[in-house]
Amino acid sequence: MNPEHDVATPTAEDRVRIFDTTLRDGEQAPGFSMDRRAKLRMAQALEALGVDVLEAGFPQASPDDFAAVSEIARTLKTTTVCGLARCQDGDIDTTARALEKAQRSRIHVFLSTSPLHREHKLRMSKAQVVDAAIKAVERAVQLCHEVEFSAEDALRTEPDFLAEVFSAAVAAGATTLNAPDTVGYTTPSEMIELFSYLRAHVQGAEKVIFSSHCHDDLGMAVANSMAAISAGARQVECTINGIGERAGNAALEEIVMALKVRAPHFGVDTRIDTRRLYPTSRLLTQLTGQAVPRNKAIVGENAFAHESGIHQHGMLKHRGTYEIMRPQDVGIAETKLVLGKHSGRAALRQRLEALGHAPDEAAMEDILARFKTLADKKREIHDEDLEALALGQDPQATGPWRIVQLNSSTHQGSASASVKLAHDDGHEASEAAIGDGPVDAVLRAIERATGHAVELTDFSVRAVSEGGDAQGQAKLTARHGGRDWRGHGISTDIVEATALAALAIVNRIERQAPAREAAAVAHL
Numbered sequence: 001m002n003p004e005h006d007v008a009t010p011t012a013e014d015r016v017r018i019f020d021t022t023l024r025d026g027e028q029a030p031g032f033s034m035d036r037r038a039k040l041r042m043a044q045a046l047e048a049l050g051v052d053v054l055e056a057g058f059p060q061a062s063p064d065d066f067a068a069v070s071e072i073a074r075t076l077k078t079t080t081v082c083g084l085a086r087c088q089d090g091d092i093d094t095t096a097r098a099l100e101k102a103q104r105s106r107i108h109v110f111l112s113t114s115p116l117h118r119e120h121k122l123r124m125s126k127a128q129v130v131d132a133a134i135k136a137v138e139r140a141v142q143l144c145h146e147v148e149f150s151a152e153d154a155l156r157t158e159p160d161f162l163a164e165v166f167s168a169a170v171a172a173g174a175t176t177l178n179a180p181d182t183v184g185y186t187t188p189s190e191m192i193e194l195f196s197y198l199r200a201h202v203q204g205a206e207k208v209i210f211s212s213h214c215h216d217d218l219g220m221a222v223a224n225s226m227a228a229i230s231a232g233a234r235q236v237e238c239t240i241n242g243i244g245e246r247a248g249n250a251a252l253e254e255i256v257m258a259l260k261v262r263a264p265h266f267g268v269d270t271r272i273d274t275r276r277l278y279p280t281s282r283l284l285t286q287l288t289g290q291a292v293p294r295n296k297a298i299v300g301e302n303a304f305a306h307e308s309g310i311h312q313h314g315m316l317k318h319r320g321t322y323e324i325m326r327p328q329d330v331g332i333a334e335t336k337l338v339l340g341k342h343s344g345r346a347a348l349r350q351r352l353e354a355l356g357h358a359p360d361e362a363a364m365e366d367i368l369a370r371f372k373t374l375a376d377k378k379r380e381i382h383d384e385d386l387e388a389l390a391l392g393q394d395p396q397a398t399g400p401w402r403i404v405q406l407n408s409s410t411h412q413g414s415a416s417a418s419v420k421l422a423h424d425d426g427h428e429a430s431e432a433a434i435g436d437g438p439v440d441a442v443l444r445a446i447e448r449a450t451g452h453a454v455e456l457t458d459f460s461v462r463a464v465s466e467g468g469d470a471q472g473q474a475k476l477t478a479r480h481g482g483r484d485w486r487g488h489g490i491s492t493d494i495v496e497a498t499a500l501a502a503l504a505i506v507n508r509i510e511r512q513a514p515a516r517e518a519a520a521v522a523h524l
Ligand SMILES: CC(=O)SCCNC(=O)CCNC(=O)[C@H](O)C(C)(C)COP(=O)(O)OP(=O)(O)OC[C@H]1O[C@@H](n2cnc3c(N)ncnc32)[C@H](O)[C@@H]1OP(=O)(O)O
Pocket: 025, 028, 058, 060, 061, 062, 085, 086, 087, 088, 110, 111, 112, 121, 122, 152, 182, 245
């Protein structure tokens, strides 16, 4: 790329308003419904993130959505709170009531303008559409601080008719004009063409803010939003993690970071505190139960993780070789070099050294060979595997402890568990414990029986098969001796899966302790 071309044409306004619709368009997609408590929590996080306008819901949709919008309107301090309404008196009045307590309120009225929607969905003529838009904006203007008008399916609307509707909406009092690509059909060059056309042909264009609202059906929502910005849009509508109808909306975090990382190219900025992007994304996944893909830009688990040796080697020399932004800038603690079958010597040695091992060249060759064999079998190699390799042990060994018997029960809020364990040296240990739940109780019983105290730092259970006898996989991370240890167990019973995972950790600790002591003595 020639850096000389990397400069945007300067525009009069250098700030893009972020209009977040996670709680409206995002929430209306299957699988993403949130109740009002969840919506309020998310709204507070979005205000802390620094969004300019927060579309809190569609108050006419349901009593709970009305209550959610009202509560958000009452709670937020600096963010403009917005509610969506059809061009119908009932919707507009309900939305106004929901927004009554907002420090700054916006009613967002919308109406389809494309021929397909006019003829088949609304059964309205062009004149009727213009008339309905004017009446709705005029009514809304009386009831809130500011009004946004959206021409649904704008990108499949005749441009001259779109300019006519928008001109009428401005005359009626709308101050933001939104041209949504409702079905994610358009391309970046078409976006530039349309926004340039609208800015030149809408009467009163100089008094209003043009906005884009892109869907991701063809995977171009963010690219189209960026194109709209480069053609003068100064509001973009987007959602955390890109959630929204069908394939979703443009992802907020991607737009914001594109504007930041490529600042000289776009020449405009936002008010977003980018360090809150990752925590906000995580909060949404917790509230909806919908995880983001590992390879999701900015907030996915792999966004700042590298497994391949060539990339890891480059990263160890200069992080700029394979990362265009710092993880800390989006709220992620650090870059991860994940060890797997694609890794090489450089990353392996770096991790071994971090764990306190300094193998010479010959030992390193041996560890590398065993590492590759293990990595072919196991997807990721963790610190405890490396420890075993460095200490000349078999990382896939099991024991010395195994479960002979396990019982757990829950009664009126209290849980207890008992375990009988057998050790390779022939002795058996039986212990019982109570806990906050059966999982906690079984962990306490195992600690007592084995004599190893482990502090649980992460715990997850997920189904690995379907049906009534589905297998559950428990994954535990525990802190012991100043480092993390991982274990996993699979069973149709999640308490047993947890016990197996805990025992895997205890066994690793016990297998490695004598070898580590011997290694330490050998170094003296
Ligand atoms: C592109 C978008 O994302 S638009 C927003 C989509 N979001 C939602 O629909 C979520 C909330 N929606 C709802 O809860 C319900 O659909 C409601 C409460 C709005 C309406 O429910 P109902 O009255 O039962 O109508 P229904 O949903 O079956 O059909 C929609 C009606 O709105 C009309 N309509 C659609 N858009 C508009 C509009 N912008 N302005 C005026 N009328 C509209 C349709 O023509 C249809 O009218 P009809 O009942 O006279 O045929």
